[in-house]
Amino acid sequence: MPPPPARRRIPDATVARLPIYLQILAEQSTAAIDNISSEGLAGLAGVNAAKVRKDLSYLGSYGTRGVGYDVGYLIYQIRRELGLNYDWPVIIVGAGNLGQALAGYGGFIDRGFPVGGIVDVDPAKFDVVVAGARVRPLDELSQIVESKDISIGVVAVPSSAAQDAADLLVKAGVTSILNFAPVILSVPVGITVRKVDLAVELQILSYHEQRRSVAQQNGQLQGAPADRGRGATA
Amino acid sequence: MPPPPARRRIPDATVARLPIYLQILAEQSTAAIDNISSEGLAGLAGVNAAKVRKDLSYLGSYGTRGVGYDVGYLIYQIRRELGLNYDWPVIIVGAGNLGQALAGYGGFIDRGFPVGGIVDVDPAKFDVVVAGARVRPLDELSQIVESKDISIGVVAVPSSAAQDAADLLVKAGVTSILNFAPVILSVPVGITVRKVDLAVELQILSYHEQRRSVAQQNGQLQGAPADRGRGATA
DNA sequence: CATTGTGAAGCGTTTCACAGCC
DNA sequence: GGCTGTGAAACGCTTCACAATG
Numbered sequence: 399m400p401p402p403p404a405r406r407r408i409p410d411a412t413v414a415r416l417p418i419y420l421q422i423l424a425e426q427s428t429a430a431i432d433n434i435s436s437e438g439l440a441g442l443a444g445v446n447a448a449k450v451r452k453d454l455s456y457l458g459s460y461g462t463r464g465v466g467y468d469v470g471y472l473i474y475q476i477r478r479e480l481g482l483n484y485d486w487p488v489i490i491v492g493a494g495n496l497g498q499a500l501a502g503y504g505g506f507i508d509r510g511f512p513v514g515g516i517v518d519v520d521p522a523k524f525d526v527v528v529a530g531a532r533v534r535p536l537d538e539l540s541q542i543v544e545s546k547d548i549s550i551g552v553v554a555v556p557s558s559a560a561q562d563a564a565d566l567l568v569k570a571g572v573t574s575i576l577n578f579a580p581v582i583l584s585v586p587v588g589i590t591v592r593k594v595d596l597a598v599e600l601q602i603l604s605y606h607e608q609r610r611s612v613a614q615q616n617g618q619l620q621g622a623p624a625d626r627g628r629g630a631t632a
Numbered sequence: 633m634p635p636p637p638a639r640r641r642i643p644d645a646t647v648a649r650l651p652i653y654l655q656i657l658a659e660q661s662t663a664a665i666d667n668i669s670s671e672g673l674a675g676l677a678g679v680n681a682a683k684v685r686k687d688l689s690y691l692g693s694y695g696t697r698g699v700g701y702d703v704g705y706l707i708y709q710i711r712r713e714l715g716l717n718y719d720w721p722v723i724i725v726g727a728g729n730l731g732q733a734l735a736g737y738g739g740f741i742d743r744g745f746p747v748g749g750i751v752d753v754d755p756a757k758f759d760v761v762v763a764g765a766r767v768r769p770l771d772e773l774s775q776i777v778e779s780k781d782i783s784i785g786v787v788a789v790p791s792s793a794a795q796d797a798a799d800l801l802v803k804a805g806v807t808s809i810l811n812f813a814p815v816i817l818s819v820p821v822g823i824t825v826r827k828v829d830l831a832v833e834l835q836i837l838s839y840h841e842q843r844r845s846v847a848q849q850n851g852q853l854q855g856a857p858a859d860r861g862r863g864a865t866a
Numbered sequence: 867c868a869t870t871g872t873g874a875a876g877c878g879t880t881t882c883a884c885a886g887c888c
Numbered sequence: 889g890g891c892t893g894t895g896a897a898a899c900g901c902t903t904c905a906c907a908a909t910g
Contacts, residue, residue: 408839409878409879410878410879411878411879411880412879413836413839414832414836416835416839417829417831417832417835417836418816418832420835421814421815421831422816435890435891435892436891436892436893437891442816443816444816444818446880446881448880448881448882448883448894449879449880449881451891451892451893451894452879452880452881452893452894454892454893455892455893455894459892459893461891461892461893462887462888462891462892463886463887463888463890463891463892463893464887464888464889464890464891464892465888465890465891465892466890466891466892467892479839479842480835480838480839480842481838481839481841481842481843481845482835482838486834486837486838486841488834495732495733495736495737496733496737498729498733499729499730499732499733500830502729503729503730503830505814505830505831506830506831506834508831509831509834509835510838511831511834511838549841550834550837550838550841573840573841573844574837574838574840574841576830576833576834576837580655580739581655582652582656582676582677582678584678590837590840590841592833592836592837594828594830594833595651596734596737596739596740596810596828597651597655597739597740597742597743597745598648598651598652599810599826599828600720600722600740600743600745600784600810601650601651601654601714601716601743602647602648602651602826603720603784603808603809603810603824603826604714604715604716604720604744604745604784604808605642605647605650605713605714605715606807606808606824607715607720607783607784607807607808607824608713608714608715609715610807611715643900643901644900644901645900645901645902646901669868669869669870670869670870670871671869679902680902680903681869682872682902682903682904682905683901683902683903685869685870685871685872686871686872686901686902686903688870688871689870689871689872693870693871695869695870695871696869696870696909696910697868697869697870697871697908697909697910698867698868698869698870698909698910699868699869699870699910700868700869700870701870
């Protein structure tokens, strides 16, 4: 069993799929299935089998020709590559509807991202307990980040406050930000930002709906286009 | 002013960026700025100017050489292309933490996606009013979809119930689904599904954090990789 | 003369096809 | 014999570079 060196640089497209494979493998493992072929995994993930093999090949040669992949071992390897062997506590900025839903969302803690803190500007929210975490004043952000050695921040504040929140997070030492506000955050080089914008998702769906209705009007029964990024037209 | 025909097929990558441009243009419009260059727009969107021009060229030739783009007209054209000239009411399946947060999320209605209904299996939640919508029994899903002519469904139920929810939505006539459950939904050809998986987002951030710590240990001060899909490493 | 619109080059991702191996 | 691992081809997206033009 080799030590955990980060070997090659893994393509971004592959990194975005590894969590999907991981989730499927975990389900297989629960169902006491301990071997899976690239084709089997591909079917469950909704992708091409060659893509699965290429993706997994970036981690190393962990399959057995003629047999497939050992589910448990693959889980171990993907988790290692994604850095999921340790918990990454997150700090949530904003204890409104969304912030509270996020804090209460079981998926966070279950998957190794415990809520290390949740802060807000509104004194009315201080000390409200959300899923085991007490809401603290925004002023304490920096102290929480430092004391709990947090590197991931979640921005769940209104658009107008998002850039300030991001600035505070960066100043406190956070190096990755998950942004739910519909604004483009400006951050220093070296900070990773991912954005989840619900309105954008809906607008992309709207585009497909609009195409559908136009196609219908023209009597064109051509298939919808394949999607990209995340999501897919089945 | 030409009538609204969906002209060429627009690349998926472009469709995914149009909502971002739209949002920025709306901000500009509010600030009484009525002209913008591809470079200006690119700067605000965090992308390359050539990309902006190519993206916009798929809609038609709506810019003026030597001048730039008329903000209002561009907003109109992007909205038209995305099918945002009409409201698209959505139905939310699941009135738990997430479903309620989504229903209450102002961004939905503000951007042309009013909550046409929210349903749940749990009788304890019936008739709870969330952001103006009364939670209804799951049984009524089909009737709500039909009576309000809803084509977009939001799946905000636990993983175990997600496929059932999707099946119900499809049977009721919904053709686009926004899925928040961490499972791959299986739907008939022609139905568009997009997935928002918070754990996946965090795991991608985790990958970058992990690389950072490995790089630090090895004293390699190489830059972090550019991101793909959504989000970006600045 | 600043800025768009776009062929063409460049680059990363996907898919194919098959050699390698258990 | 069946399935992995991977060069190479195909594809789509991004970026360049510049002609077109208000």
